[in-house]
Amino acid sequence: MVDRTLKVLLVEDNPGDVLLVKEMLHSAGEHRIELGYTNRISTAREILEGTGIDALLLDLGLPDVNGLDTLEKIRRIYPDLPIVVLSSLEDEEMAVSALQIGAQDFLVKGTINGHLLTRALFYAIKRKELDSRLLFMANHDSLTGLYNRKFFHEQLNRSIAISSKHTRKLAVLLIDLANFRGVNDTFGQAVGDQLLAEVARRLQQGVRKSDTVARMGGDEFGLILEPVHDEVHVSELAKKIRENLCRVHTIEGNEIDLDLAVGISLFPSDGPTAGDLVRKAGRALQLSRETGGLPLQYYDLSMEETLKIRKELRSEFSRALKNHELVLHYQPIVNLRTHSLWGVEALVRWNHPERGLLFPGAFLPQIMGTELIVSMGDWVLREALSQLFRWTNKGITLSMSVNVDLLQLRKPDFVSRLTKLLERYPSIPPRLLELEILETSTAEDFPNLPEILSDIHDRGVRLAIDDFGTGYSSLAYLKHLPVDTLKIDQGFVIGMRNNRENLAIIESIVSLSRIFGRGVVAEGMEEMEYAPLLIKLGCDHAQGYAIGRPMPAEGFMEWRREWLANDGSEKLLPLPPVNELSILSTQVEHFAWIQHVLSLVQKASSTALSSTEEKVFSSPPAQEWYLKEGRAHYGSIPAFQELDSLHRESQEIAREMLRFIHERNIEGMRYDSRRLLLSKDTLLALYGTLQKDALFRSILDKPECS
Ligand code: C2E
Ligand code: MG
Ligand code: MG
Numbered sequence: 001m002v003d004r005t006l007k008v009l010l011v012e013d014n015p016g017d018v019l020l021v022k023e024m025l026h027s028a029g030e031h032r033i034e035l036g037y038t039n040r041i042s043t044a045r046e047i048l049e050g051t052g053i054d055a056l057l058l059d060l061g062l063p064d065v066n067g068l069d070t071l072e073k074i075r076r077i078y079p080d081l082p083i084v085v086l087s088s089l090e091d092e093e094m095a096v097s098a099l100q101i102g103a104q105d106f107l108v109k110g111t112i113n114g115h116l117l118t119r120a121l122f123y124a125i126k127r128k129e130l131d132s133r134l135l136f137m138a139n140h141d142s143l144t145g146l147y148n149r150k151f152f153h154e155q156l157n158r159s160i161a162i163s164s165k166h167t168r169k170l171a172v173l174l175i176d177l178a179n180f181r182g183v184n185d186t187f188g189q190a191v192g193d194q195l196l197a198e199v200a201r202r203l204q205q206g207v208r209k210s211d212t213v214a215r216m217g218g219d220e221f222g223l224i225l226e227p228v229h230d231e232v233h234v235s236e237l238a239k240k241i242r243e244n245l246c247r248v249h250t251i252e253g254n255e256i257d258l259d260l261a262v263g264i265s266l267f268p269s270d271g272p273t274a275g276d277l278v279r280k281a282g283r284a285l286q287l288s289r290e291t292g293g294l295p296l297q298y299y300d301l302s303m304e305e306t307l308k309i310r311k312e313l314r315s316e317f318s319r320a321l322k323n324h325e326l327v328l329h330y331q332p333i334v335n336l337r338t339h340s341l342w343g344v345e346a347l348v349r350w351n352h353p354e355r356g357l358l359f360p361g362a363f364l365p366q367i368m369g370t371e372l373i374v375s376m377g378d379w380v381l382r383e384a385l386s387q388l389f390r391w392t393n394k395g396i397t398l399s400m401s402v403n404v405d406l407l408q409l410r411k412p413d414f415v416s417r418l419t420k421l422l423e424r425y426p427s428i429p430p431r432l433l434e435l436e437i438l439e440t441s442t443a444e445d446f447p448n449l450p451e452i453l454s455d456i457h458d459r460g461v462r463l464a465i466d467d468f469g470t471g472y473s474s475l476a477y478l479k480h481l482p483v484d485t486l487k488i489d490q491g492f493v494i495g496m497r498n499n500r501e502n503l504a505i506i507e508s509i510v511s512l513s514r515i516f517g518r519g520v521v522a523e524g525m526e527e528m529e530y531a532p533l534l535i536k537l538g539c540d541h542a543q544g545y546a547i548g549r550p551m552p553a554e555g556f557m558e559w560r561r562e563w564l565a566n567d568g569s570e571k572l573l574p575l576p577p578v579n580e581l582s583i584l585s586t587q588v589e590h591f592a593w594i595q596h597v598l599s600l601v602q603k604a605s606s607t608a609l610s611s612t613e614e615k616v617f618s619s620p621p622a623q624e625w626y627l628k629e630g631r632a633h634y635g636s637i638p639a640f641q642e643l644d645s646l647h648r649e650s651q652e653i654a655r656e657m658l659r660f661i662h663e664r665n666i667e668g669m670r671y672d673s674r675r676l677l678l679s680k681d682t683l684l685a686l687y688g689t690l691q692k693d694a695l696f697r698s699i700l701d702k703p704e705c706s
Contacts, residue, residue: 007052008121010037011044012059012086017109021057021086021117028114033121041070048078055082055121058103060094068097075102082128084120104128141215143193144200152214152222156274159212159226160267170226170267171234172277173241174285175203178259180219186447187254194251195258206244207237222278231266231298238262238296261288265299283307290369313366317350321375325351328383329550332559333401333521333543336531339567341560342541343399343434346384347550348376369407377408381421387553388432389425396560401434401464406446409437415455422459430460434485438466450480457482464521469505479516486513488539490524496533496584503537503584510538536585582629583694587687589621590647594676594683597654601669604661617658620651639690646686650679 012018018037025033036053038044047053056074060067071085084105085098095106104124107117139151147155156172163170177183177199184192196219203213203221212224223241228234242260249256263285265277280299287306288297320326330344350358367373381402388400408414422430435456453463464485465478469492488509495502506522513520522534525544534542548559593616600613622630626647634640653672660668 005032005034006054006121006125007034007036008055008057009044009047009053010035010057010059011039011041012037012057013039013061014059015039017059017086017088020109024112024114024117026114028118030114030118033118041074044074045077048081053081055084055125057084057086057121060085060087060098068094068101071098071103072101080128080132082121082124084124104131144197144215146200146204146221147212147214149214149216149222152212152216152224153274153278155212155214156224156277159224160272160274160277163226163267164272168227169229170224171228171237172265172267172281173223173225173238174216174263174278174281175221175223175241176261176263176285176289177219178261178289182446183256187251187256191251191254191256195249195256198249198251199245199258202244203241206241222281228266234264234266235296238264242295260295261285262296263288263299264296270299310366313363314370314372317363317367317372318375320350320352321372321379325353326376326379326383327351327552328380328387329552330387330556331543331550332548332556332563333399333541334547334563335540336535336542337540341398341563343401343432344556345401345403345436345543345550346380346387347403348380349550368405371407373405374408374411377405378417381418385421385425385428385433388428390553392425392428392432397432399432399434399462401436403466404435404437406437409449409452410446415452415459418456418461419459422461431462434462434464436464436466436487439468439470439489450482454482467523469509478512483518485519485521487521487523490544493522493524493530493534493542493544494526496530503533503588506534506539507537507588514538533585533588537588582625583634583687583691586622586625586630587683590683590687591680593621594650594680597657598673598676601657601661601673605666605669609661614658617654620647620654622647634690634694637690637693639686639693643683643686643690646679646683650676653679 010018010021012021018039022035025035036047036051038047044056048056056078058071058074060071067087071083074081074083079102083103084107085095085103086107086109087094087098088109090108090111098106104127105120107120112120139147141148159170162168177195180192180195183195196215199221200213200215203223207213207223207225210226212226214222216222225234225237228237242262246259247257249258263281263283265271265280265284267277270277270280283303284297284299287303288295290310327349328346329349330346332344333342334340335342348360350363352358364373367376381404384400384402388398391398411417422428422433437453457463462484463482464487465481465483466487467489468486469489486509488506492502492505492509496506510520512518519541520539521541521543522530522539523543525531525534525542525546528546530546531542534540548556548563551559596616600609600616603609603613626644630640631644653676657669657672657676660672
């Protein structure tokens, strides 16, 4: 029982009855009840707002309202308040109704005494506590304390009713945590549970008082945002929610980078019922999840069409696999320096009976994440190896690169099946097979990946990271992967010419690959003119339309014959120096030189430099370019003249630096380092201007000199 003093509010219009109740309690010697009273429901509300009333003793026959209505109203406003109803009538029906509405007890005046009344009040409080707990359990999720799916639906119905009445709008958001399975697999379920609780907490913190947050099950959460003005408003709210959640969460010392997919439907535009809204938000979520699409995906009707097409394509594709409609095309990868043919990349195509030859972009996204990609991958591997076998038998040695999806690698028997496949072709050295995995798929949500890759690598098969530069591989992670090759994403190579950032990225990927002792291949070499620059950057291998497009096996053989016949020279030689590219490559060299000088100065402060190292100070790169080609082509462009003098100035600084080094003048070394560093920014701007001006001039076609 409760053993503290209870504050009970009596709402009673008859002063005689008030006295009677007081008297009853007094004569029962009951000191644990502190009785307050009011005769009107309107004042009762004021009192309830202010003080901590434990229970309400309510007379059903009040002057200002109808009794049961009053009860219902109070129940709605104070759902947790225990209520005992007093009535002067012995009205069975009324008693049942009062209990149904939510009163804890029904007492008839004149038939009770002080003890009974006290007991009724104490029981009412206990019963209410129990009711509340049961109700809480029925409506809440035990792990996160959020509302559950059942309550979410009930609340949505209520919200819809209110919104229709006031012609207001509301939004339903379904949120799904990306890679939650990975979190459970990697860090264990206890951490997964804590992450869910953390998400729940942040969700609840991040919404308005009028919004509802629920856990729909697993890693899916549901939100009712009400009221909302329009789509822009919903997006603002949803963006805030995302920002609050999409970050690194530290749980028990583990860093978990969380991402979400969000599906959104709106009332009234997406339908009049809770079922409609939840279903449509679910469709939007499904689309966002499957395509890795927009972070906030609104439902729209075309989605049904997209999902339908996807479903049809999947069943068509599974038929295509059985009907041998897939083919492989092979794209050459060559060494730009030696012109030798290094190997091919196998690229899948679908020979569609009606639509003709389909490229991966037309079907891979639709089958991503399904078993179909695994079956396709199996076929590709078998076919690529049998082709490699045919070539090897003819004495043609080539490396065969095959794209592998993460889902294939996740199959527990992948390595053993690969081993069996290789055993079928003992004449093929396993190092001729290179598996390419996408950089984005090396994410840390696949804890066993390094182990599986090591297993594969131990069998002699080479590994490459595809589309490198597009993901977020950390250096530390990369260092631990047994990867042989980094394939620079074609976007950087294609964009190399007119965007110096791309150039800088390529440069850093190449130096990264050097540091870790990996090979590097540039993808997307669309123009032969890139070759000298790629070579200069240290990237010797390339693949791209300029060298050869992906071709069927026979076509590739023909291409190869031609390539070998003229040592690839027809394409790779002569390497016409394109003017703008020569500016770019000079810039790269110049920057590399400054960097080198700066690092040597740093070294010189602790150890002596070798004579080769000292030579670097007096031999700036591109000297010849400035004196000959550069001056001849761009001598009249003001930016070139400025560059020329800046170039000379940095030469002088470097010479002075060397003197300071010999004199062990640390201050002087520091001073000159700063000067050289400062000149970098000016150089960058000047090279940019020169390139632009040169480009304009070439467009206007006014060659300056012969
Ligand atoms: P990827 O592995 O990065 O393959 C290179 C893509 O770039 C190929 O597109 C190729 O045709 C294209 N390409 C080559 N040279 C150039 C160029 O100079 N310029 C431009 N713009 N593009 C060039 P494709 O064949 O359409 O394949 C697209 C992607 O589909 C592949 O990108 C790969 O991620 C995936 N893929 C292809 N075959 C398979 C496969 O058998 N299994 C799996 N899982 N994925 C595959
Ligand atoms: Mg590839
Ligand atoms: Mg690629």
